[in-house]
Amino acid sequence: MSFQLKNVSKTFKNQDKELKVVKDINLTVDDGEFLCLLGPSGSGKTTILRMMAGLDFPTNGEITENGGPVSGPSPGRGFVFQQYSLFPWRNVLDNVAFGLEVKGMETQERYENARNYIKMVGLTEFENSYPHELSGGMKQRVAIARALANDPQALLMDEPFAALDVQTRHNLQEELVKIWQEELQTIIFVTHNVDEAVYLADRVVVLSRLPGEIINTFRVEIERVRDRASTEFVDLKKEITDVLGY
Template identity: 50%
Template sequence: MSETPRVRVDDISKHFEGETGPVRALDGVSFDVADGEFVCLVGPSGCGKTTLFRIIAGLESATSGAVYLDGERVEGPGPDLGLVFQEYHLFPWRTVADNVGFGLERQDVPASEREQRVDDLIEMVGLSGFGDTYPRDLSGGMKQRVALARALAVDPGLLLMDEPFGAVDAQTKKMLQSELLDIWSETGKTILFVTHDVEEAVKLADRVVVMGKNPGHIHEIVDVDIERPRSRSDDAFGTYYQRILDLIE
């Protein structure tokens, strides 16, 4: 890992006018994510996780503070940020291959290179043979694999994921978690992953950023020092799980 963080969240605050007066959604949020690191963001409902995600992604502006990606200030969405949401946001009129290749088309990548990249990514996310399929014919888990492949297609410096497995059943979720860890290991991507699921955070993350609310702030950052693959039945897993749960509650 390089000494310069891939992501620097520097003293982010977000205030807005509510029905009963000013609301402080975030106050003085700061943390770094190293190159190649997998960091999960957890916290209670209303702590500003999604607001912070949108600010890091350049989809929303902070009242004060700044976000830096590779030392450059994030001013808006760009190709260095790959976004995956709970809702799949696939284009229903485009096939799997065309959805995955969308960002490459916008970057004017030559067709032959684009097709090879798309084929490789479809294989990576376990959807070989589904390139000509439309989203309406895919399960929720398959749609999320397409969304992940599309985010990876432009080779972003940071993969930002907001509750990406929140809409699938427990069995599919477990499978997608394992597949994501495999892809992370294979690609060396930096991942910032927002979740409300403490077990998911302990299973996936190198570090867990635990947020508190009123206003949203960093409560504690927990280093998860367990070898992968991790099992809920391990004593160490249970200890981290309980520690993070206690911090949230």
């Protein structure tokens, strides 16, 4: 699935105050591309992703997917939120199978489907566990499996690994790249972490502080699986960090 953002701006109005959070975004995301949106906290990243998901709308400009307007949420676009967002009263299997249940898929078929994705994220032994019995990294893996189970053409991910320790984050990044290589969805991944963006993305789009506008884009041509210790990795990280002004 491809996306196009044309002159997209967003202003929030609260009581008598107006806050411009996104400014003149022009961006094309190609079908099958792994794109990272990188920017400091409060730079409008979540706002942009929500608009691409059809959960909110631009004040100005236009967002299209495969050439047609994004007019609301669609099962073709999977969303993984910044906070863990599992149903606490459902076990892992029923969390992952949720979207398929909503679609009306019969029990055996949806469990079979869900189990595939649970296996893909390495949680087969935990399919009967409830969210409170899982670690943060495991919960995020369930959220990813749940998004994938709906067979979306695009995955929109909002800092899904931000709350995790470095080791767990690195493991999940590696898994996500593998899944993407197998499934070939378009992925739009929001992060404020330069290392994460360089590890994951085909292209990194850097946003400014408020109001968020694109200040630079970097194509990452480093071969996967990427070696964080390689000169090219370290050099690109430094170049992007300088642009971010950290």
